[in-house]
Amino acid sequence: MAEAVAAPITRERATTVRRRIPWVGLIVSIVLALLVVAGVVGPSLNPRSPTATNAAARLKAPSAQYPFGTDELGRDIFTRALYGLRTTLFIAVPGGLLGTVIGTLLGLIGGYRRGLVDFLLQRAVEIVTAIPSLVVASVVVAVLGPGRVQLIGAVALSLTPVGVRVMRAAALRVSDSLFCEAARAMGASHWRIMFRHVLPNCLGPVAVLASLNLGASIFVETGLSFLGLGVQPPNPSLGNMLTGAASLYFTRAPWMVIFPGLIVTILILCFNIIGDMLADYFDPRLRSQTTT
Amino acid sequence: MFVQYLARRAIGGFLVVLLATFVVFAFIRIAGDPAALIVGGTGENITINPERVAQVRQELGLDKPLIVQFADFLAGLVTGGLGKSYVTGRPIADELRVRLPLTIEIAFLSEFMAWVFALPLGLFSALRRGRFSEALTRVFFFVASAVPAYWLGLLVLIFVLLTFGWRPPLGLVPPTQDLVTHLQQIFLPIVVLGFVLAAGLVRFIRNAVLEVLQEPFIQVARAKGLAESTVILRHVLRNAFAPTIAFSGLRVGFLLGGVVIVETTFNLPGLGLFFVDAVARRDFPVIQIAVLILGTAFVVINLVTDIVCSFLDPRLRERG
Numbered sequence: 260m261a262e263a264v265a266a267p268i269t270r271e272r273a274t275t276v277r278r279r280i281p282w283v284g285l286i287v288s289i290v291l292a293l294l295v296v297a298g299v300v301g302p303s304l305n306p307r308s309p310t311a312t313n314a315a316a317r318l319k320a321p322s323a324q325y326p327f328g329t330d331e332l333g334r335d336i337f338t339r340a341l342y343g344l345r346t347t348l349f350i351a352v353p354g355g356l357l358g359t360v361i362g363t364l365l366g367l368i369g370g371y372r373r374g375l376v377d378f379l380l381q382r383a384v385e386i387v388t389a390i391p392s393l394v395v396a397s398v399v400v401a402v403l404g405p406g407r408v409q410l411i412g413a414v415a416l417s418l419t420p421v422g423v424r425v426m427r428a429a430a431l432r433v434s435d436s437l438f439c440e441a442a443r444a445m446g447a448s449h450w451r452i453m454f455r456h457v458l459p460n461c462l463g464p465v466a467v468l469a470s471l472n473l474g475a476s477i478f479v480e481t482g483l484s485f486l487g488l489g490v491q492p493p494n495p496s497l498g499n500m501l502t503g504a505a506s507l508y509f510t511r512a513p514w515m516v517i518f519p520g521l522i523v524t525i526l527i528l529c530f531n532i533i534g535d536m537l538a539d540y541f542d543p544r545l546r547s548q549t550t551t
Numbered sequence: 552m553f554v555q556y557l558a559r560r561a562i563g564g565f566l567v568v569l570l571a572t573f574v575v576f577a578f579i580r581i582a583g584d585p586a587a588l589i590v591g592g593t594g595e596n597i598t599i600n601p602e603r604v605a606q607v608r609q610e611l612g613l614d615k616p617l618i619v620q621f622a623d624f625l626a627g628l629v630t631g632g633l634g635k636s637y638v639t640g641r642p643i644a645d646e647l648r649v650r651l652p653l654t655i656e657i658a659f660l661s662e663f664m665a666w667v668f669a670l671p672l673g674l675f676s677a678l679r680r681g682r683f684s685e686a687l688t689r690v691f692f693f694v695a696s697a698v699p700a701y702w703l704g705l706l707v708l709i710f711v712l713l714t715f716g717w718r719p720p721l722g723l724v725p726p727t728q729d730l731v732t733h734l735q736q737i738f739l740p741i742v743v744l745g746f747v748l749a750a751g752l753v754r755f756i757r758n759a760v761l762e763v764l765q766e767p768f769i770q771v772a773r774a775k776g777l778a779e780s781t782v783i784l785r786h787v788l789r790n791a792f793a794p795t796i797a798f799s800g801l802r803v804g805f806l807l808g809g810v811v812i813v814e815t816t817f818n819l820p821g822l823g824l825f826f827v828d829a830v831a832r833r834d835f836p837v838i839q840i841a842v843l844i845l846g847t848a849f850v851v852i853n854l855v856t857d858i859v860c861s862f863l864d865p866r867l868r869e870r871g
Contacts, residue, residue: 385567387571389567389571389804393811393812394826400830401829401838482701482808486811487827501705510708516702524702527696
């Protein structure tokens with residue numbers, strides 16, 4: 260017992276991890292690629308309409324004709340899920356990336372310049388962090404309305420604080436290093452040091468952040484839609500398929516619930532696993548200390 | 552020293568909440584026009600009667616300068632008059648008296664459930680290192696952190712109904728009236744939210760325990776012949792608790808967001824559902840108060856975790 264615990268963590272674990280990664284990574288990437296392709300081109304390849312109702316085919320269980328079954332209005336859930344997936348991706352991906360970019364830039368500026376700029380940024384981050392991200396996004400939607408652009412902005416804003424914190428920590432560390440001092444000594448401008456020296460050396464954390472943020476943005480977007488604050492019916496979104504009048508029929512037709520939620524879960528799972536593997540790739544040492 | 556540190560944190564936290572409230576307050580009034588939204592909704596082809604908008608604006612004091620409005624809002628908070636809902640016209644304070652206890656209860660019990668899930672699993676995987684325990688925590692972590700709480704909630708509801716023919720009794724009953732029914736209604740939501748919250752917690756507990764196990768004082772404790780259970784309970788757990796509690800404190804935003812979701816999923820009339828309804832109907836006074844409460848909860852809980860941690864780990868008191 261004691262020996263097992265005292266044994267160095269890194270060596271033995273690093274090998275097992277290295278052996279496992281390609282398979283998991285490969286599967287996850289393929290699944291994610293399939294989902295993205297399905298979301299982007301699927302709706303145009305599928306002749307059915309996501310909003311066409313069919314009274315004769317209400318609440319049909321999954322079958323060859325309706326792979327995911329039909330809902331209380333006889334709409335094809337598979338088609339709705341495809342369109343919903345597209346809606347979710349088209350809001351969550353730009354939102355997640357925008358939030359990552361803004362957070363990274365602000366964190367870079369704060370971590371590099373320090374002083375008053377950093378202080379003010381930190382306070383701004385604290386203000387947004389004090390409120391749950393879903394609530395931040397909801398407030399934005401309440402004021403600006405549930406349009407696509409507004410939703411992207413709401414998602415991005417709710418994710419920005421994480422980016423600032425991650426990037427600031429990385430920038431603080433890197434900007435202390437000798438090569439930054441050397442660049443400064445050679446008369447490089449602040450912008451040049453920030454974008455040519457500090458930022459490239461922080462790409463590891465940023466890549467991890469981007470991946471985890473994409474998972475989080477899907478979480479926020481579908482959450483908003485579930486709360487009835489995101490994409491408005493009759494347009495399907497993976498979140499709003501699980502709410503509203505349809506919920507009266509969920510116990511009679513569980514497939515109405517299972518498939519949209521399963522897609523959301525798989526999407527988030529993929530981004531989280533990729534984020535985790537990126538963290539592993541960029542800093543295996545860090546990982547053996549801080550993660551499972 | 553430490554008291555000073557806490558006082559500074561408290562004042563800082565208070566300012567953060569004040570600023571957050573002001574930002575939301577100003578955002579509502581600058582980025583949009585609450586009066587127009589109340590009169591006309593958001594539809595593009597709705598014609599808005601300008602006279603009616605002006606009237607609403609005056610009724611709600613929206614024609615005054617922003618700072619004056621905010622001062623009035625703060626004065627209202629101090630005197631206990633939280634204003635009225637635009638939509639129902641009911642005083643917000645009356646609503647909160649019923650809703651806030653429920654939300655606090657759900658949040659507290661969900662966090663408790665998260666610990667019930669996470670503590671044994673995290674401890675087990677840290678103490679019995681090996682492929683199985685590692686895989687178990689890993690799978691648990693990824694699955695629980697990817698499953699949306701609302702979906703899990705719906706699945707559990709459907710599963711329970713189809714297998715046992717049971718569903719939580721409708722219409723929430725306060726615990727003072729009928730404790731058993733109340734617990735039946737609240738059990739599934741807290742289990743679902745607890746499960747989702749446990750994801751990060753398991754990972755954190757595992758790493759915290761692993762870290763403590765490497766400390767020299769653990770070796771000393773073993774060397775002086777303490778039973779392994781005593782080493783774990785008295786030395787490892789106690790030292791792993793402080794960082795874990797601090798971690799939970801920082802994640803309280805996640806908890807509160809989860810409460811909003813779970814209240815909506817299970818139709819529990821707490822603060823979360825109040826907030827969601829308010830956003831859907833653009834009931835701005837309610838939105839403001841809800842944000843204020845959530846922000847205050849975040850700051851207060853983090854202050855409390857600071858104090859708790861300082862009792863668990865006296866070294867933290869030195870940093871003042």
